[in-house]
Amino acid sequence: MSQLAIQRLKQLLRPEQLLLRSEQLAAYQSDGLTAFHQTPLAVAVPETNVEVIALVRLCHEEKLPFVARGSGTSLSGGSLPVAGGIIIAMNRLNRILKIDPVNRIAVVESGVINTAVSVAAAPHGLYYAPDPSSQTICTIGGNVAFNSGGAHCLKYGMTANHVLGIKAVLATGEVVEWGGASRETVGPDWCGLFTGNEGLFGIALEITLQLLPKAECFHTVLAGYKSLEEAGDAVSAVIASGLLPGAMEIMDALALEAAVAAVHAEYPAGAEAVLIVELEGPREVVAEDRKRLDAIIAASKPIEARPARDANERMAIWKGRKSAFSAVGRLSPDFIVQDGVVPRRKLGEALRRIGEMSRETGIRVANVFHAGDGNLHPLILFNGRIPGDLDRAEALAGRILKMCVEMGGSLTGEHGLGMEKRDYLPDMFSADEIDCMTRIRAAFDPLGIANPGKMFPGPEAPALMQHGLHPLEKAGVISRE
Amino acid sequence: MNTTLTPANTADLVEAVRSTPRLIAVGSRTKPRLSAVNAVRLSTARLTGIVEYEPSEFTFTALAGTPLREIADTLAAQGQYLPFDPMFVARGATLGGTVASGVSGPGRFRFGGLRDFILAVQFVDGAGRLLRMGGKVVKNAAGFDLPKFFVGSLGRFGVLTEVTFKVFPRHTSRLTLMLEAKAPEFATQILSQAASARWELDALDWLPEANHIAARLVGPTEALDALAEEILNRFPGEKLTTEVADEQWNSLNEFEWAKVSKADDAKSESSLLLKMPTTPDTCASLRRTLEDFGGRVLVSSGGNVVFASLPLNADVTTVDAKLRGLKVPCLTLRGNAPLWLGARHDFKIAAAVKHALDAENRFPSLEECD
Numbered sequence: 001m002s003q004l005a006i007q008r009l010k011q012l013l014r015p016e017q018l019l020l021r022s023e024q025l026a027a028y029q030s031d032g033l034t035a036f037h038q039t040p041l042a043v044a045v046p047e048t049n050v051e052v053i054a055l056v057r058l059c060h061e062e063k064l065p066f067v068a069r070g071s072g073t074s075l076s077g078g079s080l081p082v083a084g085g086i087i088i089a090m091n092r093l094n095r096i097l098k099i100d101p102v103n104r105i106a107v108v109e110s111g112v113i114n115t116a117v118s119v120a121a122a123p124h125g126l127y128y129a130p131d132p133s134s135q136t137i138c139t140i141g142g143n144v145a146f147n148s149g150g151a152h153c154l155k156y157g158m159t160a161n162h163v164l165g166i167k168a169v170l171a172t173g174e175v176v177e178w179g180g181a182s183r184e185t186v187g188p189d190w191c192g193l194f195t196g197n198e199g200l201f202g203i204a205l206e207i208t209l210q211l212l213p214k215a216e217c218f219h220t221v222l223a224g225y226k227s228l229e230e231a232g233d234a235v236s237a238v239i240a241s242g243l244l245p246g247a248m249e250i251m252d253a254l255a256l257e258a259a260v261a262a263v264h265a266e267y268p269a270g271a272e273a274v275l276i277v278e279l280e281g282p283r284e285v286v287a288e289d290r291k292r293l294d295a296i297i298a299a300s301k302p303i304e305a306r307p308a309r310d311a312n313e314r315m316a317i318w319k320g321r322k323s324a325f326s327a328v329g330r331l332s333p334d335f336i337v338q339d340g341v342v343p344r345r346k347l348g349e350a351l352r353r354i355g356e357m358s359r360e361t362g363i364r365v366a367n368v369f370h371a372g373d374g375n376l377h378p379l380i381l382f383n384g385r386i387p388g389d390l391d392r393a394e395a396l397a398g399r400i401l402k403m404c405v406e407m408g409g410s411l412t413g414e415h416g417l418g419m420e421k422r423d424y425l426p427d428m429f430s431a432d433e434i435d436c437m438t439r440i441r442a443a444f445d446p447l448g449i450a451n452p453g454k455m456f457p458g459p460e461a462p463a464l465m466q467h468g469l470h471p472l473e474k475a476g477v478i479s480r481e
Numbered sequence: 482m483n484t485t486l487t488p489a490n491t492a493d494l495v496e497a498v499r500s501t502p503r504l505i506a507v508g509s510r511t512k513p514r515l516s517a518v519n520a521v522r523l524s525t526a527r528l529t530g531i532v533e534y535e536p537s538e539f540t541f542t543a544l545a546g547t548p549l550r551e552i553a554d555t556l557a558a559q560g561q562y563l564p565f566d567p568m569f570v571a572r573g574a575t576l577g578g579t580v581a582s583g584v585s586g587p588g589r590f591r592f593g594g595l596r597d598f599i600l601a602v603q604f605v606d607g608a609g610r611l612l613r614m615g616g617k618v619v620k621n622a623a624g625f626d627l628p629k630f631f632v633g634s635l636g637r638f639g640v641l642t643e644v645t646f647k648v649f650p651r652h653t654s655r656l657t658l659m660l661e662a663k664a665p666e667f668a669t670q671i672l673s674q675a676a677s678a679r680w681e682l683d684a685l686d687w688l689p690e691a692n693h694i695a696a697r698l699v700g701p702t703e704a705l706d707a708l709a710e711e712i713l714n715r716f717p718g719e720k721l722t723t724e725v726a727d728e729q730w731n732s733l734n735e736f737e738w739a740k741v742s743k744a745d746d747a748k749s750e751s752s753l754l755l756k757m758p759t760t761p762d763t764c765a766s767l768r769r770t771l772e773d774f775g776g777r778v779l780v781s782s783g784g785n786v787v788f789a790s791l792p793l794n795a796d797v798t799t800v801d802a803k804l805r806g807l808k809v810p811c812l813t814l815r816g817n818a819p820l821w822l823g824a825r826h827d828f829k830i831a832a833a834v835k836h837a838l839d840a841e842n843r844f845p846s847l848e849e850c851d
Contacts, residue, residue: 102761102762176826176830183785184782185810186633193629288704344538345538374619411623428623429624432612433614437624441625
């Protein structure tokens, strides 16, 4: 059957659009979750939406599994290939079709890079808000598939909150268009349902995004504390004050050590935790809010608080934060990133318990997290060359996930379930609820050909294990949220 | 079928769904057209109350029949609010009905509409199963986003029993400016320019009255005067007193303006009330089209949504054709017009998802209306 499918693919695409040789396929074996890899049957590289639609219809007719892939930065194994299936690589569909400053929207193809939208919108004083740490390389199509987050979700929401319209080809081959240039709709929110489908419904072809006016003014403070708990207390005080910062991030001692090693970030001496808080808005508003914030931070008794004095200092603060994950690669040959969510008031308890689990198991865990929205990012360090180390790390990751759900939180704040967390779905949802989601998936994809083996626990197991940083990560090209 | 069931609690509601072959959930019926369909009504009137509210989490969970008034008051006591700015609050709108109708108020301009603040739903599907989707924390990416799908779904895919929302701290003060455009084309210019400016307006509505645009600033008191001065240097207009401004916004939230004559009660079916998505660059022509039918029109959220009040005897066939020509979809909230007017899409997936959630057609389909 696969030979017939390849024959049909050859008829559909030019030879250079179809990768079949093993050395070509090797580049697509893995994504941001490097612990898994699988070789696809072929990689198709469409250049037009017409070709994408034809590919999906071919897959439907041939019952051929397909995985749409942007830049392959998924941390949950969302774009991991399926054995016997093809990869549809969306990277060449990278045209920004429209920047409309009057309606404050952008219309883009799926393969457009996240930051490219803001770059194109900048001459109009506009930007695209969602900012996953991989934003310089990840694609909007992938962001839509996984409802990606970033550091500004408490105030601005996730990808879904910025998607106004979607043209997509569903796994049945049907082409749909929902929403459009307006920020409002009537009828059920189909764009909302599609966003975050993890590639199980079909492939987005064109996406209409809302753009926001760029904030005129920022006030970014970095404060060092003697303990994680004190940093957490400062976050609680900010929340209680009624301020609504654009971002609140915390890094623990191990993450700080990594950032110092990787990008030569400088942090207050003796700090066991660093808090970053950012206000934004019109200068008059920031000037007033800043007085309140500075008073709150001063009252929280940091070792030192450093407000960024200019745009360069602000960028340096964010560089240290956004590089923290890949920087951890300098401390350990391998690590797993979790992204469970806990209610914010339980952050202190969650971190204490993670610390206890770390000591109990002897596995080092670094913490970098979105403190404003309770989204944890424990980095579980291990060495894949030591037999059993990966298994122990995964067992610890599983305990942390279960703890998040028990505390009333979520398995994932922004990375998605993908391959990595699919087995934990029953910890968060009942059998009936999973059945309901399965039925919805079947409505979009009755044959189960779109990214099978992801999100739902099941036997469709793909993959071998490997270890180490993604090659692009080692090169410093990408970083993890 | 004018039967109304009023279950006392969620368990009774589940039982009522299981034992009734054809039904539709209703709240306090402030948007009566949405449930005007031949089916047993399942009232959420007794499913009221806030189940969880932790101000430091910026979230609350409440039963679907909870009046928004109760929620707004509870949040206000903690200095918080629902940024999507719910409508018909004073008239008794419920949380569940507001989700099912998908209607947001002028305040949606700044941070987004109802869809941007809903986090989780508990609902009964067509098979009579009580299900929860989404997560009760402000950030969650686990599972399909059915909470968003239920926004605007008109109760045709399940009965909502409980909803979780994200909330925000309420700004310290607010200041409203009434801007005046000389002509409709200037009105759209003001909408577009003000929306892109550095001021970060909280609301921006082109009122039914001539060419008046209400612009709301929120934030620290000390900052607002300086911002207001800059805006009034750019566009002609004036500051409103707090009392006048509150009355103005309240009139919009309660659709007070949507009366055909002064004597009408805005709740009675004295006019058609329609909702349409639009865009800043097309809202003026849509407004003119609707005014030609004798309508009063509110262009809300910086030109992204139009609410129109048309006389009951308006020629809806022609309205429908005009809206189709403009490619504008339209939902009738009140009055005896078809539920849907204007542009529609007809994708096979809609029926497939309906079947997934309600295989037995226990709830009327989106197309069905009396």
